[in-house]
Amino acid sequence: MIFRLEPYFFFKKENSKMPNKISKVFYGTLIHSLSLTNLEILQNTLLGIDSSGKIAFIEKNVLDENTLNNIISQWEFPQQEVIRLSKRQFLLPGFIDTHTHAPQYPNAGTGMDLPLLDWLNKYTFPLERSYSSLSFAEKVYPMLVNNLLRSGTTTAVYFATIHLETSKYLARLVKEKGQRGFIGKVNMDCNSPEDYIETCDDSVELTEEFIKYVLNLEKEENGSRLVHPIITPRFAVSCSSQLMDSLGLLAKQYNMPIQSHLSENVAEINFISELFPHLPDYTTVYDHHGLLNEKTIMAHGVHLSLKERKLIKERNIGISHCPISNFAICSGVCNVRQLLDEGIKVGLGTDLSGGYSKSILNAIRNANIASRVVFMSASKANDESLNKSFPYLTLPELTYLATMGGAELVNLDKIIGNFLIGKEFDALLVDADAYQSPLDVFDDLDDIERIFEKFIFLGDERNLKSVYVKGKKVSGTDLM
Secondary structure, three states: EEOOOOOOOOOOOOOOOOOOOOOEEEEEEEEEEEOOOOEEEEEEEEEEEEOEEEEEEEEEOOOHHHHHHHHHHHHOOHHHHHHEEEOEEEEEEEEEEEEEEEEHHHOOOOOOOOOOHHHHHHHHHHHHHHHHHHHHHHHHHHHHHHHHHHOOOOEEEEEEEOHHHHHHHHHHHHHHHHHEEEEEEEEOOOOOOOOOOOHHHHHHHHHHHHHHHOOOOOOOOEOOOOEEEEEEOOHHHHHHHHHHHHHHHHHHOOOOOOEEEOOOHHHHHHHHHHHHOOOOOOOHHHHOOOOOOOOOOEOOOOOHHHHHHHHHHHHHHHHEEHHHHHOOOOOOOHHHHHHHOOOOEEEEEEOOOOOOOOOHHHHHHHHHHHHHHHHHHHHHHHHHHHOOOOOOOOOHHHHHHHHHHHHHHOOOOOOOOOOOOOOOOOEEEEOOOOOOOOOOOOOOOOOOOOOOOOHHHHHHHHEEEEEEEOEEEEEEHHHH
């Protein structure tokens, strides 16, 4: 259900303290998630950003120029500098990609003819070896980060490679480009190619060096920073028990988030059973090695048992739903409705290059299809109970997964994800009337709700006029 709050005015008192100067003010329509099922559409709204990039005020239902001017004057902001959105434009929180592989970008759109383990050996590992060369990384990573920002991804959770220097370069680059990022130097010390593998000791030592390097890249302000290190065991197949134990201790020592893969593919799960016969399931393997906590993001979770889901809920782990790659390399279809109903955190990931698209918009569309596949697979003629078991995801729910759901996974839901006063302004200025826009709007038919829905299912980066991170414009068609 799409929900609108009752209109009301909020005026700043004359003697209110103004901690930071107002740097930007928008007037028009805001669309954001208040909860999984509550998508709020605010028309005729003023939103002000202070010099630190935080939302300083939101004034709803501003219907005339006198009211607008009175509010603006109280905030000592020039009325002529207000960014006025057209009736076909709106602000939307920035997209959060909770799982992507930066080095695999050159392979995007190729190699979808093999299942996971064969795909890794034939396409992925040979490419990732190339990142031993800094000059190679300098050709790929800027293109990737620019394209993700242009596609509306204001926060990305990146796998890099096992190579320290190019992983450091990716972290520097993400910071320089103004994107939020969680960067992981990959760990793998077994069941990997001879020319793309580490020793356990080297992996741990280089990971600790990487953590310290990223933490020193920028000064943390009020608990907020753009770029974070993240512990990244590739998956339990390629990590020894000794390595996973050590990474668990590192995560605890530095209070680090953790990312890996979980139950993506049936062959992968069977291999895990052979490698860890003393442990009951894949999820328990990670838990046994101290890698599961509220800061852990596990990609996929396609084939989880009830016991595993209970453990995931107990540890408050987040699942990055990557439907594009799940379809593309035939891994399976994740039952997101089941995860949500059981209280498990879920966000969306592109999973480049198993996923062929860099766009979270495409992840939204594929998540919609995946949920309908689950719904149809569970449904039988004249069986209402089955039809009601796993309802497909709604537009408000899909929007939530791409924004607030992702913020919850990266533990930044108090900082980004929607438009609340005090949060940092990570946002997209969407223009349905953009040059060569892929969506058509009909005045007699399309109100703002329909325009928003058309953008979600038809729009692309041509509709992203401006992309903001922490109040700073970092991409968009008006910068091209």
